[in-house]
Ligand SMILES: Nc1ncnc2c1ncn2[C@@H]1O[C@H](COP(=O)(O)OP(=O)(O)OP(=O)(O)O)[C@@H](O)[C@H]1O
């Protein structure tokens with residue numbers, strides 16, 4: 001069996017309240033899970049940033065009334081790619097396309113509006129599903145580039 | 153295991169003065185949970201005080217930064233430049249350098265190989 005790939009998808013998940021001190025734990029946990037694939041150290045750093053951005057957004061934006069639940073799910077697909085899904089049940093996003101634009105933020109002055117831009121830059125694919133009052137699900141996918149080259 | 157730091161997450165901030173510069177040395181991880189430590193170590197009122205117009209960010213041991221961390225670095229930049237000072241960045245690690253580049257921080261600041269070089273260059277043409 002090829003290293004890091006198997007016939008079934010392997011999934012782990014974490015659930016925690018949207019507190020700032022959980023951001024570092026979430027990115028370290030996902031990076032540890034991802035390290036079974038052939039990611040380079042640079043790619044693991046990129047994964048950490050992407051997780052950090054998605055979880056920080058829940059902490060900062062999703063629950064204006066105080067901490068609410070965050071669910072982080074990491075999957076290694078049979079194709080050997082990493083899929084990370086960060087879900088909340090918070091206020092949701094009014095205009096998803098706009099939210100994904102670089103430098104767009106609903107908290108100007110305090111925030112740069114770069115989080116989703118970083119995920120877009122560091123992951124191979126980014127999907128944001130959200131509607132006002134319906135919560136938000138951010139899903140990103142990443143393939144180890146080295147493994148892709150070796151397979152060819 | 154490769155790539156997984158065994159150190160606990162967290163940030164260490166050290167501040168000291170060097171001539172016309174305040175030096176902030178950051179070690180560890182700068183994110184939403186640690187950004188306030190930087191703000192506390194360098195509050196807005198400190199910019200330009202006691203003849204220390206400039207700011208040197210020693211990032212040699214900063215392992216991680218994300219957009220929340222960059223947010224506080226931009227804040228420092230605004231405070232320092234509002235008082236007529238400038239900001240230099242000393243040898244960020246590769247992942248941090250990349251984030252700074254993407255955010256446009258590199259274009260606003262002076263890059264230096266050491267704290268000495270940063271201080272010389274800020275004092276030299278300032
Ligand atoms: N989970 C979420 N729930 C509600 N709104 C969100 C969520 N994630 C993102 N948003 C919205 O999308 C906008 C853009 O997010 P992005 O992460 O790109 O920037 P930011 O968080 O505002 O700033 P930065 O990430 O640079 O600190 C946010 O300002 C917010 O309005």
Ligand SMILES: [Mg+2]
Nearest residue numbers: 057115116219
């Ligand atoms: Mg954000």
